[in-house]
Amino acid sequence: MKINSYEIAYSEDELKDMIEHKMRQIHLIDRNFEGYKKLSDGDKKALEHLVAAAKMMNDVSLEQDHKLNRVMKRALENEAEGNTQAAYALRLFNSLNGVEGVNGVDEKPVEIFKGISGSMGRNFYPDDLTVHEFHEIISKMLDEGKKDEVQKILSARTMVRRKGDELHAIDYTEYFAPVFSEIANELEVAAHYTTDEKFKDFLGWQAQTLLQNNEDMDMLADKHWAVLQDNDLEFTIGRENYDDQLTQTIYNNPELMAKIQAAGIEINNKDMLGVRVGIVNHEGTKLIMRFKEHMNELAELMPYKDKYTQNVGKDSELKQTMVDVDLVALTGDYAQCRGAITTAQNLPNNDKLAVKTGGGRRNVYHRQVRQSVDMEKYKQILERMVVPELHQYFDVEADHLFVIGHENAHSLGPKAEYQNALGQYKNMIEEHKADVASIAFMPEYVKNGTISEEQLRKIYTTWVVYRLFMKAKPVFVMPHRMADLMQFNYLLENRAIWFDENDKLHINFDIFGKVMTKFLEETIAVQLSKSPKKAKEFVDRLTTWGKYSAKIAALHEELGLKPYIEIKSYF
Numbered sequence: 001m002k003i004n005s006y007e008i009a010y011s012e013d014e015l016k017d018m019i020e021h022k023m024r025q026i027h028l029i030d031r032n033f034e035g036y037k038k039l040s041d042g043d044k045k046a047l048e049h050l051v052a053a054a055k056m057m058n059d060v061s062l063e064q065d066h067k068l069n070r071v072m073k074r075a076l077e078n079e080a081e082g083n084t085q086a087a088y089a090l091r092l093f094n095s096l097n098g099v100e101g102v103n104g105v106d107e108k109p110v111e112i113f114k115g116i117s118g119s120m121g122r123n124f125y126p127d128d129l130t131v132h133e134f135h136e137i138i139s140k141m142l143d144e145g146k147k148d149e150v151q152k153i154l155s156a157r158t159m160v161r162r163k164g165d166e167l168h169a170i171d172y173t174e175y176f177a178p179v180f181s182e183i184a185n186e187l188e189v190a191a192h193y194t195t196d197e198k199f200k201d202f203l204g205w206q207a208q209t210l211l212q213n214n215e216d217m218d219m220l221a222d223k224h225w226a227v228l229q230d231n232d233l234e235f236t237i238g239r240e241n242y243d244d245q246l247t248q249t250i251y252n253n254p255e256l257m258a259k260i261q262a263a264g265i266e267i268n269n270k271d272m273l274g275v276r277v278g279i280v281n282h283e284g285t286k287l288i289m290r291f292k293e294h295m296n297e298l299a300e301l302m303p304y305k306d307k308y309t310q311n312v313g314k315d316s317e318l319k320q321t322m323v324d325v326d327l328v329a330l331t332g333d334y335a336q337c338r339g340a341i342t343t344a345q346n347l348p349n350n351d352k353l354a355v356k357t358g359g360g361r362r363n364v365y366h367r368q369v370r371q372s373v374d375m376e377k378y379k380q381i382l383e384r385m386v387v388p389e390l391h392q393y394f395d396v397e398a399d400h401l402f403v404i405g406h407e408n409a410h411s412l413g414p415k416a417e418y419q420n421a422l423g424q425y426k427n428m429i430e431e432h433k434a435d436v437a438s439i440a441f442m443p444e445y446v447k448n449g450t451i452s453e454e455q456l457r458k459i460y461t462t463w464v465v466y467r468l469f470m471k472a473k474p475v476f477v478m479p480h481r482m483a484d485l486m487q488f489n490y491l492l493e494n495r496a497i498w499f500d501e502n503d504k505l506h507i508n509f510d511i512f513g514k515v516m517t518k519f520l521e522e523t524i525a526v527q528l529s530k531s532p533k534k535a536k537e538f539v540d541r542l543t544t545w546g547k548y549s550a551k552i553a554a555l556h557e558e559l560g561l562k563p564y565i566e567i568k569s570y571f
């Protein structure tokens with residue numbers, strides 16, 4: 001059938017198969033949840049307004065992602081009542097939170113409508129703007145001395161449109177002014193009701209970021225947000241820049257880069273916005289805090305630690321808060337379930353002013369996301385491709401410990417200037433570093449009594465089987481998955497893991513820790529090199545899609561692991 005004159009690309013049967021057999025649900029909490037019942041009346045009222053704000057922000061991200069998202073969603077909603085194909089297509093749309101997106105399994109993006117594709121610059125840029133033309137225009141504008149406008153075009157917080165034969169940048173607070181003002185209202189009402197003073201204060205600043213074209217407001221809001229540790233409510237406007245693939249192409253153009261550097265212009269990918277609302281789980285938070293206690297000792301153990309300034313160290317208090325959160329709402333970027341959904345997120349990222357000016361970070365762990373694992377399927381994977389003596393060590397709570405280590409590791413190692421110098425490899429190498437440091441430092445947590453030797457084996461085994469046994473060959477735009485492949489290959493190459501003649505996984509626990517320590521050294525050396533060429537060589541060398549990866553992916557496919565995710569919200 002046609003929606004707004006676009007044909008739905010999948011038949012009713014195909015959609016039915018995707019929805020009923022290839023989609024898993026993540027249930028967020030409802031009003032019967034214990035943690036909700038325990039909230040003060042004021043916080044309960046505040047929560048309703050925060051959820052309203054979250055829902056509005058979803059429209060913002062839809063607009064940022066694709067120019068046809070909103071109109072196609074509305075049309076699907078209209079048709080869904082009386083038409084099963086449209087109803088299924090709408091569920092697929094809501095899962096991707098857009099007209100198209102990768103599903104983490106197929107190489108090409110899933111496109112719901114014939115004739116509607118995504119573009120490198122999403123809707124941040126005109127969709128007909130090619131890389132070549134983009135560079136040409138920027139170069140010409142610089143030659144004509146239009147430095148300020150170019151700076152705005154290459155900023156994280158603008159939508160870029162054509163203006164004659166040039167480009168023109170519009171700040172988010174202007175482009176999204178009507179909805180931003182409504183969201184700000186909701187935040188101010190929530191601030192009025194909440195019973196926590198620090199949280200109230202933060203909401204006030206956050207509302208201002210939506211009303212003023214002023215990066216300092218974001219900085220102030222971020223700084224008030226990053227110190228929240230003991231309050232009951234959670235509210236975050238996520239600003240991450242992984243979706244925009246166009247801005248960063250400038251790093252590949254040395255001639256243009258030279259001009260941009262001479263003009264003193266900073267290049268940042270565009271921020272995709274999203275909102276997370278939740279209730280802090282104080283029990284889960286305690287466990288996370290036990291890992292934080294040892295961060296300063298880990299900083300001392302980082303490779304080449306004298307060659308760069310540590311974010312954390314024995315003289316500086318770690319500016320990092322951490323909470324475990326029961327989720328009420330995930331919208332916008334958080335709800336773009338394109339092959340994956342985040343289990344934890346440490347913000348602000350390094351490109352943000354708050355971090356550049358010494359502000360801290362806050363790490364939020366997503367309980368309902370990590371608890372939604374398809375255990376039946378993993379039992380079968382263990383049966384088929386892992387030796388029996390390792391089965392006892394597969395435990396998803398051990399994956400949570402790995403994630404805690406990963407998130408903490410973002411605070412260790414060379415800072416933003418080194419990371420950014422790697423150009424289009426910066427996110428991939430940074431995510432990779434966080435993975436490798438997390439695993440490499442786990443033996444330290446055995447030494448300091450936080451975890452047992454048995455838990456260490458569970459962490460290693462679960463990491464390999466749950467994370468590194470990949471569903472499909474990753475593509476460049478999936479930095480986390482590319483990193484997983486690098487790690488799998490490195491472990492094989494160094495015999496920390498191996499497969500026997502029956503294709504069953506073995507782990508050599510005696511050398512696993514040492515191999516990871518060496519891997520961390522090599523990774524930090526790449527960051528310190530500041531060389532995109534070195535990063536490319538490192539990544540290329542370790543991302544071959546080998547025999548065992550292919551076998552594992554085939555097994556995943558045979559077992560029908562579910563690439564689509566549906567977030568069920570009850571507020």
Ligand SMILES: [Zn+2]
Nearest residue numbers: 406410431434
């Ligand atoms: Zn990360």
